[in-house]
Amino acid sequence: xxxxxxxxxxxxxxxxxxxxxxxxxxxxxxxxxxxxxxxxxxxxxxxxxxxxxxxxxxxxxxxxxxxxxxxxxxxxxxxxxxxxxxxxxxxxxxxxxxxxxxxxxxxxxxxxxxxxxxxxxxxxxxxxxxxxxxxxxxxxxxxxxxxxxxxxxxxxxxxxxxxxxxxxxxxxxxxxxxxxxxxxxxxxxxxxxxxxxxxxxxxxxxxxxxxxxxxxxxxxxxxxxxxxxxxxxxxxxxxxxxxxxxxxxxxxxxxxxxxxxxxxxxxxxxxxxxxxxxxxxxxxxxxxxxxxxxxxxxxxxxxxxxxxxxxxxxxxxxxxxxxxxxxxxxxxxxxxxxxxxxxxxxxxxxxxxxxxxxxxxxxxxxxxxxxxxxxxxxxxxxxxxxxxxxxxxxxxxxxxxxxxxxxxxxxxxxxxxxxxxxxxxxxxxxxxxxxxxxxxxxxxxxxx
Numbered sequence: 001x002x003x004x005x006x007x008x009x010x011x012x013x014x015x016x017x018x019x020x021x022x023x024x025x026x027x028x029x030x031x032x033x034x035x036x037x038x039x040x041x042x043x044x045x046x047x048x049x050x051x052x053x054x055x056x057x058x059x060x061x062x063x064x065x066x067x068x069x070x071x072x073x074x075x076x077x078x079x080x081x082x083x084x085x086x087x088x089x090x091x092x093x094x095x096x097x098x099x100x101x102x103x104x105x106x107x108x109x110x111x112x113x114x115x116x117x118x119x120x121x122x123x124x125x126x127x128x129x130x131x132x133x134x135x136x137x138x139x140x141x142x143x144x145x146x147x148x149x150x151x152x153x154x155x156x157x158x159x160x161x162x163x164x165x166x167x168x169x170x171x172x173x174x175x176x177x178x179x180x181x182x183x184x185x186x187x188x189x190x191x192x193x194x195x196x197x198x199x200x201x202x203x204x205x206x207x208x209x210x211x212x213x214x215x216x217x218x219x220x221x222x223x224x225x226x227x228x229x230x231x232x233x234x235x236x237x238x239x240x241x242x243x244x245x246x247x248x249x250x251x252x253x254x255x256x257x258x259x260x261x262x263x264x265x266x267x268x269x270x271x272x273x274x275x276x277x278x279x280x281x282x283x284x285x286x287x288x289x290x291x292x293x294x295x296x297x298x299x300x301x302x303x304x305x306x307x308x309x310x311x312x313x314x315x316x317x318x319x320x321x322x323x324x325x326x327x328x329x330x331x332x333x334x335x336x337x338x339x340x341x342x343x344x345x346x347x348x349x350x351x352x353x354x355x356x357x358x359x360x361x362x363x364x365x366x367x368x369x370x371x372x373x374x375x376x377x378x379x380x381x382x383x384x385x386x387x388x389x390x391x392x393x394x395x396x397x398x399x400x401x402x403x404x405x406x407x408x409x410x411x412x413x414x415x416x417x418x419x420x421x422x423x424x425x426x427x428x429x430x431x432x433x434x435x436x437x438x439x440x441x442x443x444x445x446x447x448x
Contacts, residue, residue: 032141032183034290035070036061037121041113041150042401043076043160045084046313046448048091048232049222051075053149053190053239055100056093060246061145062103064290072121072134074108076160086229093235093243095227107134115164119172122146124181140180145188145288149239151309152191153397153404154216154374154411155383161398163391166197166377167384177206184280186210186256186288190239192219192309192404198275201380209280211260213238214270217374217408219308221269225315226305232316237306241266247294251286259285269306310405313340313448343447344402347395350439351406354394355413357434363413363427374408375415382424383414389428394435400447 038061040054054075061071080091080101091101108117112133120128124135138144151158155166176182187210189197196216202208213220213236222233223240235243241263249259260281264272274281284291307315317337324330356367364370377383387407390397397403410431419427 035138036145037072039148040075041159045082050149051079052093056243058104063294065292066290077109122172141183144182144185147188149190151401153407165384167380170201195273202276208276210275212273218270221306225307237267257281343444353438354434361430377411393432402447
């Protein structure tokens with residue numbers, strides 16, 4: 001009945017509920033389909049904004065005609081019905097905005113939100129597919145859009161209980177290219193120091209165009225942090241910039257380059273970056289986000305109260321203490337704030353001790369210099385091994401996210417040493433020993 005289905009395969013078996021016009025609108029022309037992966041890598045209510053960003057991204061794609069079958073969503077899904085949410089069952093990405101949670105099809109939730117599953121999705125992992133989980137099955141002509149929002153550090157992005165390294169991410173992207181899993185791919189990444197995920201590693205000749213919220217040395221910034229009742233930030237500057245831009249434009253007429261320039265203009269606290277094959281920026285945004293005329297989620301851009309993403313827990317707790325008239329509640333909040341501050345102070349002191357011990361072991365000459373400078377990261381493969389040792393033997397950065405702030409110091413050591421296999425193994429053992437001496441038995445539930 002529908003002979004074109006044999007000519008133009010889509011990502012998944014068609015649902016009977018998918019309108020034919022919507023299916024066709026996922027193609028800018030007859031040669032490719034648009035397929036997307038949207039990931040919020042965090043959990044807990046204070047990280048509300050990451051899932052809000054991803055839910056809004058889902059609405060953008062759906063409003064522009066990308067079928068639900070072609071979108072894979074990973075989000076912990078602990079926000080909409082969280083006891084702290086003043087609007088149960090709803091999530092908002094802007095003050096007085098629309099509920100962006102409604103209708104979102106969630107494919108990986110809770111403990112399924114892992115680096116392994118994310119990479120499996122990108123690679124079209126057959127074992128995941130055999131379990132009934134959605135994975136990319138895109139082909140050599142298809143256009144793939146990936147959006148990720150969470151915490152980050154040098155060469156790392158976080159998941160609820162783990163991290164993903166720049167080396168592993170870029171290996172997966174190269175795998176996708178080598179196995180003809182896309183014709184063109186765009187990647188939007190929201191995280192602190194997110195530029196380090198692509199800088200000096202993403203090839204510029206494999207039809208991938210990536211933009212990030214910040215450079216390799218900057219924090220990204222949360223926004224909409226002063227909305228009444230919420231007690232947290234509703235969005236992130238870079239993410240809200242591209243999302244609201246897509247809401248308000250005809251994506252068949254706006255290029256990726258034009259959207260990036262708008263994002264740069266609206267992202268006032270950090271410096272968005274471009275990586276990969278920048279010639280792809282001349283393509284229309286609609287080739288990756290859909291070509292259907294969109295119903296606007298927000299008519300105008302709202303003024304934004306921006307907060308350094310790393311400081312959101314501190315700032316929001318402090319504001320709650322100031323605003324409450326309940327002495328008992330204030331006392332509870334003050335205790336939480338002091339515990340948070342104590343955890344951060346402990347971590348900063350511990351990292352200094354670890355670096356000093358590693359310098360004493362001969363891997364650096366001046367601990368203060370290691371901690372006060374930043375060297376560009378080139379050796380992503382070796383650094384990935386170091387971060388995995390830190391993750392497994394020192395501190396779980398998925399849980400203790402504030403630790404990501406200090407990972408640049410270990411990148412500095414990697415870049416200042418020409419490790420061989422044997423010297424790297426020795427370093428990893430010395431790193432584990434230093435962590436056992438100074439950080440492992442910290443006693444904090446989460447250092448955020």
